[in-house]
Amino acid sequence: MGPQHPSTHGVLRLLVQLEGEIVHNVQPHIGYIHSGIEKMAESLSYPQIGHLTDRMDYLSAHMNNEAVALCVENALQIEVPERVKYIRTIMAELTRLASHQLWWCVMGMDMGALTTFFYGLRDREDILDIFEETCGARLTVNYSIPGGLMFDIHPNFQRDVKAFIKKFKTKLPEYDKLLSGNVIFTERTKGVGYLSREDAIAYGVTGPTARASGFACDLRKHQPYSAYSKVNFNEILSDVGDTYARYQVRMQEMWESMSIIEQLIDNIPEGDYAVKMKGVVKLPEGEFYQRVETARGEFGVFITSDGKKNPYRVKFRSPGFSNLFAINHIAKGWKIADLVAIMSTFDLVIPDIDR
Amino acid sequence: MYDFTTLTKSIHESLSSQYSATTTIAIEWTIVGVAYLLFVALFGLFLVYAERKVCAAFQQRLGPMRVGPWGLLQTIADFIKLLMKELVTPKGVDKFLYNLAPFIVIIVSFLVISVIPFAPGLQTFDFDIGIFFVTAVSSVGVIGILLAGWSSNNKYSLIGAMRSGAQIVSYELSVGLSLITMIILAGTMQISGLVEGQREMWFIFKGHIPAFIAFFVFVIAGTAETNRGPFDLAEAESELTAGFHTEYSGIKFAFFFLAEYINLFIVAGMATTVFLGGWMPLHFGDFAGFNQVMDLIPGLVWFFIKVLGVMFLMMWFKWTFPRLRVDQILNLEWKYLLPINLFNILLMAAVVLLGLHF
Numbered sequence: 001m002g003p004q005h006p007s008t009h010g011v012l013r014l015l016v017q018l019e020g021e022i023v024h025n026v027q028p029h030i031g032y033i034h035s036g037i038e039k040m041a042e043s044l045s046y047p048q049i050g051h052l053t054d055r056m057d058y059l060s061a062h063m064n065n066e067a068v069a070l071c072v073e074n075a076l077q078i079e080v081p082e083r084v085k086y087i088r089t090i091m092a093e094l095t096r097l098a099s100h101q102l103w104w105c106v107m108g109m110d111m112g113a114l115t116t117f118f119y120g121l122r123d124r125e126d127i128l129d130i131f132e133e134t135c136g137a138r139l140t141v142n143y144s145i146p147g148g149l150m151f152d153i154h155p156n157f158q159r160d161v162k163a164f165i166k167k168f169k170t171k172l173p174e175y176d177k178l179l180s181g182n183v184i185f186t187e188r189t190k191g192v193g194y195l196s197r198e199d200a201i202a203y204g205v206t207g208p209t210a211r212a213s214g215f216a217c218d219l220r221k222h223q224p225y226s227a228y229s230k231v232n233f234n235e236i237l238s239d240v241g242d243t244y245a246r247y248q249v250r251m252q253e254m255w256e257s258m259s260i261i262e263q264l265i266d267n268i269p270e271g272d273y274a275v276k277m278k279g280v281v282k283l284p285e286g287e288f289y290q291r292v293e294t295a296r297g298e299f300g301v302f303i304t305s306d307g308k309k310n311p312y313r314v315k316f317r318s319p320g321f322s323n324l325f326a327i328n329h330i331a332k333g334w335k336i337a338d339l340v341a342i343m344s345t346f347d348l349v350i351p352d353i354d355r
Numbered sequence: 356m357y358d359f360t361t362l363t364k365s366i367h368e369s370l371s372s373q374y375s376a377t378t379t380i381a382i383e384w385t386i387v388g389v390a391y392l393l394f395v396a397l398f399g400l401f402l403v404y405a406e407r408k409v410c411a412a413f414q415q416r417l418g419p420m421r422v423g424p425w426g427l428l429q430t431i432a433d434f435i436k437l438l439m440k441e442l443v444t445p446k447g448v449d450k451f452l453y454n455l456a457p458f459i460v461i462i463v464s465f466l467v468i469s470v471i472p473f474a475p476g477l478q479t480f481d482f483d484i485g486i487f488f489v490t491a492v493s494s495v496g497v498i499g500i501l502l503a504g505w506s507s508n509n510k511y512s513l514i515g516a517m518r519s520g521a522q523i524v525s526y527e528l529s530v531g532l533s534l535i536t537m538i539i540l541a542g543t544m545q546i547s548g549l550v551e552g553q554r555e556m557w558f559i560f561k562g563h564i565p566a567f568i569a570f571f572v573f574v575i576a577g578t579a580e581t582n583r584g585p586f587d588l589a590e591a592e593s594e595l596t597a598g599f600h601t602e603y604s605g606i607k608f609a610f611f612f613l614a615e616y617i618n619l620f621i622v623a624g625m626a627t628t629v630f631l632g633g634w635m636p637l638h639f640g641d642f643a644g645f646n647q648v649m650d651l652i653p654g655l656v657w658f659f660i661k662v663l664g665v666m667f668l669m670m671w672f673k674w675t676f677p678r679l680r681v682d683q684i685l686n687l688e689w690k691y692l693l694p695i696n697l698f699n700i701l702l703m704a705a706v707v708l709l710g711l712h713f
Contacts (some may be wrong), residue, residue, distance in 0.1 A: 007593040021514065110593045112584055112678025118414035178675065184585055185677045199617055336514070337680045340594050 003032045007110045007340045010350030014327075014339075021335045026328040029261035030321075034354045038256040046072050046281040047145055049276055049314065051347040053301075056318065057352035059099040060294035061137075062091045065144040070225055071290035071301040072146035075283045082227075083271040084148045086264050090161065091134070091143060092292075093257040097168070098127040098349075099221040099295035100250050100257075107247065107344040108179050111188060116179055123171050126164045133160065146281055148274025161265050165258050174255060180251065193330045193342040203329065204322035207297025209346055212249040213241035219293040231263045243338075246345035280309050296320055296347055320352035357653060359476030372611065387479055391465060395617055400430040402616040405663075406670055413674040440605035445508060448602065452506035457603065457610035460499030464617035466492045470546055471624040474634045474654040478547065485546035486538060489625060490531045493580070496618070497523040500582075500589060503611070504599035514600025518681050521591035522579060525688040526586075529576035532696040536569040536703045537562070537629045540712065550633035556639050557632035561713045565703040570630045572692055572699070577622035579684070583617060584673035588681055623665035627658060631665075632656040640713075 002013035012033035017025035037056060041049045051297045054061035066088055073080060105120025128138040133154045135143040143150050154160075179185050195205070200213040210217050218235040220228040236252040238245040283305035291300040297319030304313040323346050331339045366386075370379045379590035404419065404427065411418030419426025444450065470485050472478035482488050504516020513594060537542055540562045541552045552558070559566050590598035600611045627633055634654030638646045679687070706712050 006596060008562075020472050061571070108677065111675060112593060114410075115414050118416060122415060179677070182675075182677060184679055184683075187683055188677065188680055302666065335680055335682070337588075337591070337594050337678070 001339075002029075007343060008350070009106065009348060012324075012350050014343075016336070016339065018336065020166060021337075023331050023334055023336060023339050026331050027340065028327065030324075030326050030350075031331065032354065033351060033352065038314050038316060039353050042311055045309050046283065046311070047312070050145060051142055052240070053316070054137075054142050055351060056170050056316065056355055057294060057296060057299070057320065057349050058139055059102060059349055060296060060299070060352075061139065061141040062088075062095040063292050063294040064144060064299060065142060065291040066092060066150075067290055067299050067301045068145040069146045070292065071288050071303055072281065072283065074290055075286070075288040075303065075305065076146075076281070078147060078275055078277075080148050080275060081271045081273070081298070082252075083273060084267040085227040086268045087149060087153055087273070088144055089231075090261050090264050090268075091131075092226070093140070093260045094127050094130065094161070095141065097254055097257050098124050098131075100254050103250060103295075103344075103347045104179075107341075110340050110344040111185065113182075113185075115181060116175075117176065119171075122169055126160075126167065130157065130160050130164065132234040133157070145274070147277040148272070150184050150274075158265055161261060164290045165261060165265075168258065172251075174250065175251070180247070180273065186244065188337070188341060189242065189247060189345075191242050191244075192338050193345070194241050195330050195335060197239075197327060199326065199329060203326035205297070205320050205326050206322065207294070207347075208236070208249045208253060209246055209297065209326075210229045210351055211236060212238045212245040212345075214239040219291055219298060219353075223291070223293060225290075226262060228260075231260050233260050243341050243345050250345075250347070252324070282307060282309050285309070291317070294319060296349065296352065297323060318352045318353055318355055320346075320348050321352075321355070324348060324353055358473070359474055360478070363476060364452060366387075366694035373645045381566045389466065389478075395465065395468065395613070398620065398639040399616045400434060402619065402666070403430045403433070403612075405666075406605045406616075409667065409670045410674050413671070433553065434609070437609040438606055442607060443602075443604045445602050447508040449506035449508075452502045453602075454607075456506065457607045457614075458499075459502065460614040461610045461617075463492060463496040463499065464621065467621050468617060468624075472546055472550055472628060472633055473622065473658055477634075477655070481545060481547045483543050486534050486544045486629075487548070487622075490527065492532060493530075493618075493621065494523075494527050496614070499614075500599050503603070505590075507602040509602050511595040511597070512601050515538075515589045515591065515601075518591075519582065522586065522588055522684055523582070525685055526576045526579040526692075529572055529688060529692045529696055530580055532693070532700060533552060533569040533576065534625075534629060536565060536696070536700050539609070539700065539703050540566065540706055546628060546633075547675055549629060550635055553632040553635045555638055556713055557630065557637070559630040560704050561618070562703065562706065563712065565699050565706055566630065568695065568699045569703070570626065572696055573630070573663070574622075576688075576692060577626060578669050578672055581618040581622055583615070583619065585676035586684060587673075587677050587678060588684060591678060593678075611668055619666060619669060620662065623662045624658075624666045625671065627661040631661045631663075632657075641712050 001016055002008040003011040013029040015027040015029055016023060041334045050065045052067050053064035056340045057064055101120045101124040105117040108116025131141050132138045134157060135141055135150055159188050195213045197214045199212040200215045206217050214237055216235060216237055221235045235257045238249055285305055285307045286304045291298050299319055300317030303311045303313040306312040360399055370382055419429035422429040422432045467489055470478040470481050499517045501516045502521045504512040537558055540558055559570050582589050602607055634657050636649035636652060636657050
């Protein structure tokens with residue numbers, strides 16, 4: 001399957017060994033769109049790295065930028081204003097919502113229900129409009145910079161976000177009506193593609209994929225950053241570990257994201273949207289690591305600095321990469337059609353894997 | 356109600372008064388052939404347009420809009436594009452079978468369409484064993500798909516063909532058995548006889564419970580036989596990219612595409628003829644006044660309203676349901692539909708013997 005295949009959603013190649021319809025072995029071959037972001041980052045200044053990271057997991061663009069910004073801020077021991085923390089959290093949750101919406105519609109499409117694709121895209125458009133108004137970009141949102149935000153929020157931001165939440169609360173039950181309860185859908189996902197908690201941990205699977213196997217790994221809860229310590233939300237866990245559980249975890253997460261945004265949106269503190277930084281950012285010598293919870297799981301930024309204005313070495317821990325390699329373990333013994341469904345619940349974004 | 360037999364008879368008489376019997380037959384067959392070609396081509400184009408519009412409505416889009424008023428000329432433009440495309444033959448294919456496959460698929464569709472009564476007197480063949488002919492001939496279509504998949508020298512195509520073989524052969528049973536159920540009620544296999552038998556009331560009402568079950572099974576199995584969603588395993592675009600017709604381009608692909616839509620029409624047409632009264636207007640036993648008002652609407656209109664209704668139902672399935680898996684599709688047939696069907700035949704026989712129908 002691939003590198004050009006409709007259900008790999010990008011240039012991913014899966015070498016699938018089949019016996020009739022039954023999958024015996026899946027070997028992911030990656031590197032078709034390897035972009036060398038980590039290497040490029042070594043010759044860029046710290047604020048510039050952020051402009052590359054949103055091209056990696058372009059559906060979690062904001063969280064990737066936030067991770068770089070947080071990493072640099074921690075290294076420099078800068079405390080950003082409360083306002084920045086709140087806005088970053090709201091933007092992150094909006095990004096998560098947009099990502100999960102796209103995942104949902106693509107999941108339906110992969111299973112042959114093309115209509116879901118249009119439902120998801122329709123609602124995602126509202127979020128992208130908010131992004132566009134906030135920072136000019138719709139997809140590769142580049143809003144967080146070391147020390148704060150690129151700009152302050154648009155005057156309409158709060159109004160638009162609240163309007164979106166109100167609207168989406170009526171649309172999300174529609175998703176359930178169309179797909180979640182469908183007999184064919186449940187038949188195809190319940191009990192299919194089991195991933196145990198132990199295997200999830202062993203393979204380094206994170207994010208909703210791991211939480212569906214009962215692995216409590218939500219960094220927003222266990223290692224809060226930005227404004228996550230100020231909000232009440234549940235870490236969605238399921239101990240079933242099948243394709244349906246992975247589906248349900250993401251569906252529930254959308255409700256939680258909306259709840260987080262609702263708690264923050266009216267309480268954004270006044271103040272600066274960034275701290276004053278020097279023209280050239282230089283990190284002290286040493287190694288710095290910061291991780292955040294993106295829509296796909298744990299995203300980590302590891303920077304080795306030798307005190308110059310560009311990093312000595314940068315390494316990203318991308319969630320898609322670790323998640324992908326559990327696919328052979330899960331898909332073995334199931335059918336090709338299940339492989340497609342399983343791949344869908346992994347919510348792969350290929351540039352996130354081919355860094 | 357206007358009977359087309361008067362028209363066909365007058366044509367036949369005027370022709371035979373001028374030409375010998377053989378020439379008359381030859382001319383008549385040419386007319387019929389051209390008429391079917393035109394019908395299939397135009398109705399096929401319309402169906403593609405209709406499906407795109409229906410699909411767009413389900414997906415909250417507009418569908419074709421640009422070419423012609425309301426996008427009506429879009430499918431014609433697409434058809435011209437398909438005609439002009441290069442016919443690519445990939446390396447290593449079995450050339451003869453590869454080129455033969457689309458023709459088999461489309462010829463089968465043409466054959467079946469010939470027994471469908473569009474209106475009173477507007478039917479080419481009226482065999483004593485009409486229903487038998489339909490089930491027999493429509494089962495040949497799977498050979499075209501199997502050949503296409505096998506000869507394409509492509510693994511996706513091969514899997515698609517094998518799936519299609521397993522699927523269509525299985526669902527033939529359900530289609531056949533649900534038709535047999537209705538034959539028991541009608542007491543005839545002749546298609547004109549079937550339609551005549553529904554003069555007082557359509558079979559779906561006349562045979563009440565067993566007829567309704569048979570209709571339900573027929574629509575499911577019919578959808579599966581046409582390879583449409585949620586049973587479109589053979590082409591399964593997200594798994595097999597396009598399955599058996601991955602390697603076909605241009606007009607050869609268009610043949611498969613057209614055949615799919617003719618098959619859709621055939622299944623809807625058979626459902627209409629056998630269950631919903633074909634061209635027969637809605638009649639209620641002795642209500643002469645009501646029946647006369649209904650008779651004012653021509654049979655052709657009745658037929659197409661019903662056919663389009665059933666088609667809409669099948670498009671509805673396609674654009675809302677996810678796709679089944681191959682083992683589930685066979686489970687559905689062998690573990691559910693077939694036993695239900697066999698039981699339903701007994702039920703129908705009992706209903707007919709005891710005179711429990713209306």
